[in-house]
Amino acid sequence: MSRSREGFKGGGRRRGRGERAMVPDAEFSSYYGRPILKKPTWKLLDVGGYLFLGGLAGASSLLAAGAQLTARPALGRTAKVGAAGAISLSLAALVHDLGRPERFLNMLRVIKPTSPLNLGSWLLAGYAPLTMAAAAADVAGRYRTAGAAATGCAAALGPAVATYTAVLLADTAVPSWHAGHRELPFVFAGSGATAAAGWALLTAPVDEAGPARRMAVLGAVLEVGAFRLMTGRMGLVAEPYEEGRPRTLLRTAEVLTAGGAALAACAGRRGRALAAVAGTALLAGSACLRLGVFRAGVASAEDPKYTVVPQRERLEAAG
């Protein structure tokens, strides 16, 4: 039936037909307009923070290793401390979000490749101690070889730490997350890079922060480009990203990320103050992106349209 396609292009228009209150939309059926899916029970700040801090930590570990290899001790130290601090807070947010926090260790009761949260827990169980060892060795100025090894191992795990959370979100029935399963890891990789670059710009001296400035630009290009590609390919289920609070958050994220990267590239060398402004913008942009993606997914689960219409279209396409 061709009735669905045209009717949904405009988005958000369906409440306009006041006279058909009992039928939420002429173009698709639902049970009293109620959602089909259960929306995620995750708390916005806990899980938004967990996503943001994980990205910040993972990409910071890469900066830390690069700084170590290129003899930039100050950049290395802030990146190591940033990674250790961010991943600790990320773990705390994850545990705080559990319905039964005291049972957190049950995550490590099994090894389950079909569960991104299980594999992620194992990944963090390996990664978090490495970042702490790297930071502790650097700050203490002792056990340099062990510290360097920990820095290298943390950097090897960093990309996985920054991207597995995209799989975690996409591996659900939530329409606007699942439909982005190809691009979302790239969005999160870019967002992790901009966050780590932002932290480094905020905390490292200007003369060592060159790689962070370049990482800000490259990360911003990856984040914004992958995000636009994602929503451009999604069809109907891109709507939740383009309406209401998620739209505000995501537009803000884009402005902060692009602006922060541009400022870092153009003026980041001119002084700590400008670099700090750029860094703060990049950190805030990354956080806004995570919160926006989170809220868009929740919104897509709350409206039966995003569950029913794409599935109907699939059935009709299959004949």
Next chain:
Amino acid sequence: MTDDIARAAGHTDPPPRMGFFTDTSVCIGCKACEVACKEWNAVPEDGLDLTGMSYDNTQGLGASTWRHVAFIEQTAPPAGHENVDVFDAARGLSASDTPGELRWLMSSDVCKHCTHAACLDVCPTGSLFRTEFGTVVVQEDICNGCGYCVPACPYGVIDQRPGDGRAWKCTLCYDRLGEGMEPACAKACPTDSIQFGPLDELRERAAGRVAQLHAAGTVDARLYGEDPGDGVGGDGAFFLLLDQPEVYGLPPDPVVTTRDLPAMWRHAAAAGASLAALAVASFVRRSR
């Protein structure tokens, strides 16, 4: 064939896969199933709202509602029939399902106990498991309330119970099955709308019932969730419906999310590699 999933889950010599066939064409909306489920499983109260949704104040499945009877009042032709020629229809007035006539659809919804269960796949603790009967059950002494199963379920069945923190859903009365008894809802159903038994047998019975209804002129009768070729590998609890699934609040073509998981990991690996390359590129030119 249908006990393969229990074998795959590590059960040696499992009994036949058990399930529900809910024939909504004979449901009278008495809600005895809801009450029996609550009583047997000691499921707590789930809010006492007046919704205005026909006779349905239960609203939907959830952590503390494991059977839910939907009520749909239709005064128009069922959705998807908007191209019906009314003059043709008027000529056949003696046939059933005359457009404009009031009809009530009632349907007792329940966990589908999917062949490929997303809740079970994504559960990080192994709390959700496949029983020897091929059903999907939460172990409440293991669940740490991570909530991952909640958005993973394509049917919106499982949920986290406020105050308790853990995830809960229908167990297909695992305790009763172990004693050779049928689940409480099926036992209480006065019209045999809820039928319990080995899944193979239920599928045969359901096919016969659809043929019978079609022969009697109820051409809208269709099975939902019985096809092992669907996106969840077929449901352990399937239905006979009289309208499109979404009218009952069911997804028309659910797919287990983990079907795409290998592709997701591949893309995440590529994204991780991009991030590493991006970091290397950031250090290539020294600007000191």
